[in-house]
Amino acid sequence: MNLNELIYPYELCHLPYPYEALEPYIDSKTMQIHHTKHHAGYVNKLNEVIKKYPELQKVALVEILQNLESYDIPEEDKEAIRNFGGGHINHTLFWSIMGPSKEIDEDLVTKIKEAFGSVERFKEEFTNTALSHFGSGWAWLVENSEGQLEIYSLLNQDSPYLLGDTPIIGLDLWEHAYYLLYQNRRAEYVQNWWNVLKLL
Ligand code: MN3
Numbered sequence: 001m002n003l004n005e006l007i008y009p010y011e012l013c014h015l016p017y018p019y020e021a022l023e024p025y026i027d028s029k030t031m032q033i034h035h036t037k038h039h040a041g042y043v044n045k046l047n048e049v050i051k052k053y054p055e056l057q058k059v060a061l062v063e064i065l066q067n068l069e070s071y072d073i074p075e076e077d078k079e080a081i082r083n084f085g086g087g088h089i090n091h092t093l094f095w096s097i098m099g100p101s102k103e104i105d106e107d108l109v110t111k112i113k114e115a116f117g118s119v120e121r122f123k124e125e126f127t128n129t130a131l132s133h134f135g136s137g138w139a140w141l142v143e144n145s146e147g148q149l150e151i152y153s154l155l156n157q158d159s160p161y162l163l164g165d166t167p168i169i170g171l172d173l174w175e176h177a178y179y180l181l182y183q184n185r186r187a188e189y190v191q192n193w194w195n196v197l198k199l200l
Contacts, residue, residue, distance in 0.1 A: 001096050003089055003167075008050045008057040012040045013092055021100040025192040027181045035095070038176050042087030042157070049080040061085055065161035086157035090138060093170050099198035108168065108199055112141075115149040119200055122151075126169070129153050130190045133173055139190075141169040169199065 001013050015035060020028035050056050053073060056064055064071075065085055068078055109119060116122040122141075130139035133153040142150050142165035153173070154160065160167040171193060178189035194200070 001092055003093060004060055004062050006061040006089060006092065007059070008047065010043045010046050010050070010061070010088055012036075012043050013095065015095050017100055022098060022196045025195045026098075026178070030176075030178065030180045033180075034091075034172075034176060038174075039087070039091040042084045042091065045080065046084035046088050049077050049084065052077070061089055062161055065089065065159050066164060068162060082159075082162065083157050086159040086162070089159050089161070090157055090167075090170055090172070093167055094172055097169060097199055098196045100196075101198065103198045105199040111149055112200070123194060123200070126151050126171075127190055130171055130173060131187055136174045138173055139171040140165075140167055142167050169197065 012035070015031075018028075019031040019035070022031060056071070064081060068081060071078065112119055112122045116125060126139060126141060129151050130153065133139060135155065137153055137155045137158070139153045140151065140160050142152070142160040142163075144150050144165050149168070150165070160170075171190065173186065173190075178186065182189045
């Protein structure tokens with residue numbers, strides 16, 4: 001799924017694999033609830049708010065997020081777009097970068113080695129960022145507007161597009177992403193997640 005193609009009316013994308021495909025690292029029940037309840041909820045709520053603005057219905061979601069501050073709409077609707085638009089785009093990326101078998105992205109590996117020295121060092125830095133994030137949010141590998149790779153975490157469903165960056169790898173740190181299997185053990189979830197990230 002090309003994130004640039006997401007446009008109103010928004011639809012819940014199909015997963016490119018069955019719910020049980022990421023076991024034993026992410027369990028089937030978590031995947032099913034995460035996709036059909038959490039992600040679907042963001043899609044529905046995003047449609048509700050965009051329904052009010054015909055001018056935004058013709059604009060790609062990426063562009064809406066990049067320019068959110070410039071729109072002349074009430075703050076509460078901006079907040080809704082930030083949360084639910086972010087939720088939709090973040091999860092769409094999340095499903096697409098995971099898989100039951102590796103599909104190594106060699107271009108990305110090369111860029112990561114240039115930026116961080118090695119894939120292992122990148123994973124270490126990304127893991128540290130994920131584990132030091134307090135509360136709900138996402139850990140991100142992004143490409144900034146100067147074409148450089150950066151690691152950071154953002155709160156809630158905030159998308160890197162809000163900052164003008166392009167997300168490459170995102171890890172969902174909300175408890176709904178792991179608590180059925182891991183309960184409070186975020187560190188174990190983050191460590192195991194590398195097994196289902198297909199790109200590296
Ligand atoms: Mn989630």
